[in-house]
Structures are given as structure tokens and as C-alpha cells.
Amino acid sequence: MSLRHALLGFLAHRPLSGYDLKRAFDQSAAFFWTADKAQIYRTLAELQAAGQVEVERVPGGPRPDRKVQHLTPAGRAALDAWLRAPTDPPARREPFVLKLFLSDLLPPDDRAALIAVELERARAELAALEAIAAELRASPEPIPAGPALALRAGLRSAAAWVGFLEEAGGAAASEPPEGDPSQSP
Amino acid sequence: MSLRHALLGFLAHRPLSGYDLKRAFDQSAAFFWTADKAQIYRTLAELQAAGQVEVERVPGGPRPDRKVQHLTPAGRAALDAWLRAPTDPPARREPFVLKLFLSDLLPPDDRAALIAVELERARAELAALEAIAAELRASPEPIPAGPALALRAGLRSAAAWVGFLEEAGGAAASEPPEGDPSQSP
DNA sequence: CGAATCATGTAACCTGTTACATGATTGT
């Protein structure tokens, strides 16, 4: 239920429309949070009802009017409270690890293929994050600490995941005849 | 939508009741998949309707009858197809990283506190996984490759997360006066 | 000329969680 707070967080920096918020997520938060547009509009309506945001209607000329959302003091208070509250551990649901767990049901080649495909995906993700990091370092503007930390968290996790998959792929490829794949679990 | 496949995967090893499945998840899959009991029963009903499992009603004496679920050939086929199909990247939703991202809105001490609490949690999780690994290594039975891989994935991720948080906590604690926390994002 | 972008939203659906309900048995 923290999409509400994610929206409040973005609005704390500057007022934005629902459309803008969707882009803000896709551009700067995609690697740790994805938000659906239908859900953003629904949640904004709830925030309005709760008095945590206020709408300013900006005429859009030929396009539909933009409904720019402003954070109210109540919204800011709710955001602060959430930031300070203990974080509920997220529910884990990782389809790829589930596949690994069940992979004894497959012939060894298929397991190796599974790992290879995921490794490719993981490398691409890591590269994308590194590109963002490089771009930020190159820009003259100073990087706020919060986004920098979030990015570093993403880089570390992605790198660790690539490392695991390389190890797993190597093991799967090298020891079909002998050897115990559970040597050091 | 892969709870279906997770259930089929467990049933591929041996027939189980809904109750057994819940325990199987909690015991051996909790760190990469959590399943709610209400949802398990609902999904089992769907699998029955789809002809992928068949129910054997086992009288429970004084207790309610156990409804033991058996995988059908159709169920096994669906499972195999899913295991071989490309894995859809999971939707990311990490409230803690979101908080980090927004943590410029807080005083530095509160950010450090946030990190400290998460570090404690992460260390506990890593310790729990290490305990499982130690227990498995100590047992005489050989460990199947699938579960061993899944466990290793969990260990690696948890260790990387602890590493990140230690780094982040150190940085947050040491440089309140000067210094750029975005040195190497 | 067709596709993408800007900008809004609604309706229907699927998935997951919480709370409720039952009733015997075993352990403290």
C-alpha cells in the first residue's frame, strides 16, 4: 500500500499531473518500483479524498486539461510519518528462483539454458544501471544523496545477481558427469 | 500467476493436501516465495477445474477429510512447459529502496536510523539462511541440485544486501559535515 | 499517411490478504 507514499514523495519535490507521475516513475524509479497508470489515477483520487493532495486544473488548450496535484500539509505529514515508520519486509515472489528450485524436474541442459537466459537479462539490467550512473557522474549537477543511495543499492544487487548466475552457469555447464552441485550451498 | 506452477511443482514430488502445501511453502520456499492459505485453496480449485490435479479424499477420522491432490499428466505437462518458458521479469516493488530514494526529505539522523534498522533485519535473514545451509551440509542425505541452487541464490543476494547496507550505514554515519555521499553511485 | 506522444480517464478482471468459522486433539 505504499504507492500512495511514493506519489506523495514525488509531489514533495514539485507539483505534477498523473501523467507526469507515470513518467517520473518510469524514468527514475523503474528499477525499484513500477507503477501502473490506471492505478496512479485511482490512487490520486484517494489522496484527494483524504485531503493529502489538492488539484489545480491547468487548461490544456486542445488537449485535455492537466490536473496538477499539489501536496497539502496533511500530505506532507503523512509522508514524513511513513518515512520514519518501520518498513514492512516486502513479500518475496521470485519466479526465477522458483524455477531453479524445481529444476531437478528438467534435463540438465534445460536447466543450463534457463540460467543462461537469466544471466543475459541480468547483465543487461546491470549495464543499464551502470549507464545511468555514468551519466549522472558526468553531469555537472550534484546528485542528491537519496537517489544516489537508491542507485547504488540497485547496482550492488544487480552485480551480485550476475555473480551468482555466472557461478551457477559455470557449475551447471562443467559437471554433468561427476561432482556434487551442492558442495557449498 | 505462477502460484499455479509452484503448486504443481510441489505436487510433482508427492501428492499433498492444501494444508501440506502451505507448510511445504513455509518450510522450504519461504525465502523466495510466500503463499497465502486462502489463495492456495482457491488455486487448487482452479487446477482441479483445469484437470491438472485430481483429488483423493482421505477420511480424517475426527478431523475434516484430507483432500490429497494428485498431479495429472496434463498438470505435469503444464509444469514442464512453464519451466521451459522464458521467465517474465518480476515486477519490482521495494519499499525500503523507495524510502532511501526519498530520504533527502528527512534529517540525516533519521536516514541513518532507517538504514540501521534494515541492516539488522538483513543480517538476521542472512543468518537464518546460513543456518539452513549448515543444517543441510550436516545431514547425511544428499541435497538435490535445484534446492541447493535456490538456497545459494538466497545466500548471495542476502549477503550482497548486507554489504550494501553496511557501506551505506558507514557513509551516512561518518560524513554529516562535509563530503559528497554520491561519490561512487 | 501512419505511428508516436500528449493527457485524460473508466471497466473489468486477476491476485493476494485479512478476518471469520468449525471442531477434535495434544501439549503446558
Place this chain on the structure above:
DNA sequence: ACAATCATGTAACAGGTTACATGATTCG
């Protein structure tokens, strides 16, 4: 005596996704 465990499930709700709908503008 009280709580936990065994074993089933239902109802209501919350959160998230897909598909549908509109209509001008800009880019290739």
C-alpha cells in the same frame, strides 16, 4: 484450563493489470 496444532474452507477487501475510449499534434 488454555493455547496450539490439525484441516478444512468462505467472504470481503485491497492492490495491481489489461483493455477500452477519446482526440489533437508532431515526427518520420
